[in-house]
Amino acid sequence: ILQLLFEMVTRRCIGFDSTKSRQLRDKFDALFSGLFSFPIYFPGTPFYRCMQARKNVQKILRDTLAERLSTPGKKHGDLLDVIVQELQGEGPLISESFAVDLVSTLLFSSVFTLSGIIAVAFKSLHDxxxxxxxxxxxxxxxxxxxxxxxxxxxxxxxxxxxxxxxxxxxxxxxxxxxxxxxxxxxxxxxxxxxxxxxxxxxxxxxxxxxxxxxxxxxxxxxxxxxxxxxxxxxxxxxxxxxxxxxxxxxxxxxxxxxxxxxxxxxxxxxxxxxxxxxxxxxxxxxxxxxxxxxxxxxxxxxxxx
Ligand code: HEM
Missing domain, CATH: 1.10.630.10 (Cytochrome P450)
Incomplete structure (x- = not known):
């Protein structure tokens, strides 16, 4: 379910195909596994891996946004179109780094919650x-x-x-x-x-x-x-x-x-x-x-x- 939802959400929000979605998901998985860990920032600890994964997620999203900003005429029918339009309009209300934070929060908060809830739904109905x-x-x-x-x-x-x-x-x-x-x-x-x-x-x-x-x-x-x-x-x-x-x-x-x-x-x-x-x-x-x-x-x- 998680994979299905992640693919759907990344396609609708940032226009990713299955391969790119899978790569981004791997980074999110690494981030998620160290999310509730003791905060020791040292190579090898779960917290360190989580922080590295966070950097990787942000890099992928920053690069995707930069690519879109360089070709503003090309529309993809997704959330990034709206963000690019806002960033390139007069007096944008958001900055590029806010946009990257916004998209990563949205991907994280939507997929990792809904997939768990649907798994619990199937299990509860089965039982x-x-x-x-x-x-x-x-x-x-x-x-x-x-x-x-x-x-x-x-x-x-x-x-x-x-x-x-x-x-x-x-x-x-x-x-x-x-x-x-x-x-x-x-x-x-x-x-x-x-x-x-x-x-x-x-x-x-x-x-x-x-x-x-x-x-x-x-x-x-x-x-x-x-x-x-x-x-x-x-x-x-x-x-x-x-x-x-x-x-x-x-x-x-x-x-x-x-x-x-x-x-x-x-x-x-x-x-x-x-x-x-x-x-x-x-x-x-x-x-x-x-x-x-x-x-x-x-x-x-x-x-x-
Ligand atoms: C089972 C599903 C979900 C649960 C239980 C859930 C629960 C929560 C909770 C407890 C918070 C923090 C609220 C607070 O601090 O008072 C939150 C924040 C948030 N959620 Fe959800 N959420 C779910 C699904 C989603 C989905 C599907 C999306 C997006 C489509 C989403 C987007 C957000 C965002 C953007 C915030 C941050 C809001 C802010 O900081 O102002 N959530 N969610």
Missing amino acids: NPDVVHALQKENPAMLKDRKGGCSGLTWEEYKSLTFTNQVTNEIIRISNAVVGIFRRTLTDVQVNGYTIPAGWQVIVNPMAVHLNEELFEDPLKFNPWRWLDESKRSTMLKNFLPFGAGIRACPAAEFVKLFVTLTLHILVMEYRWEEIKGADAFRSADVMFPLGYHIRLRTQDDKIN
Whole structure:
């Protein structure tokens, strides 16, 4: 899934073909593996490798941007076209180094979160056939009620998929794709009798909240129906912070929910799938599949032997 998404996003954002995308992905993999490491900047340490990978990613993106800036007339129909237009317009609001940072943040924050969440979705559905049955009831029923033929899914139809949207919430809650939300205290802050001094770095771990049994009953259980319980729903929603909070909250929060719900919709309407290998998952901060998670996906009319 990661490779598929990475190829799609690099094509749409920076016009890369599969080969170039693969090369960039290798650099991102190296960056990712040292992301949460002890910060010793010395050859051979994970942190050092991560910093080298970061430089390599930035170099590839800087070179790509420079190439595009030298041929501004040539359009590729991607995000870089828009960036080049901004940089070469009158009084650009961004600089070249900001553009490189922007693109690398976008590639990183979109692909490495969504791919994990979709893997957790497949695994959770596989382990909970009752959830699949409920999805298989709601989604065709919604399409049956549709007036006016087979258009794409409308916003109202998407919103009407109550259960499917609860499955989406539960997938997002259980997967905790982002392991830390970073803030700095501007003044002394009191929390549960402790003082966090001004200027300290604070890391909020969404998993600690999403798997807290006082807020989410039986928190390790994948249970989309929990979101139906009106008496607990508002407390759960108040403590549901997969996308952070405040002005730096994830700008893609609604897109992510739509993406997951649409994936579920298409999956149960058109496909069947089997687990092949890699069913062992463990949780450190987010959910990990040490051997990868492998499925065989087929259209519904393709017979399984
Ligand atoms: C499961 C999917 C995702 C999760 C759980 C997630 C979560 C987060 C979180 C927790 C933050 C930090 C928010 C804060 O500091 O309050 C963040 C920031 C960000 N996310 Fe996402 N994200 C996801 C997918 C995406 C996608 C698909 C994109 C892009 C298409 C994206 C783009 C960004 C960007 C650009 C920021 C930085 C915002 C800023 O600093 O102002 N995210 N995300």
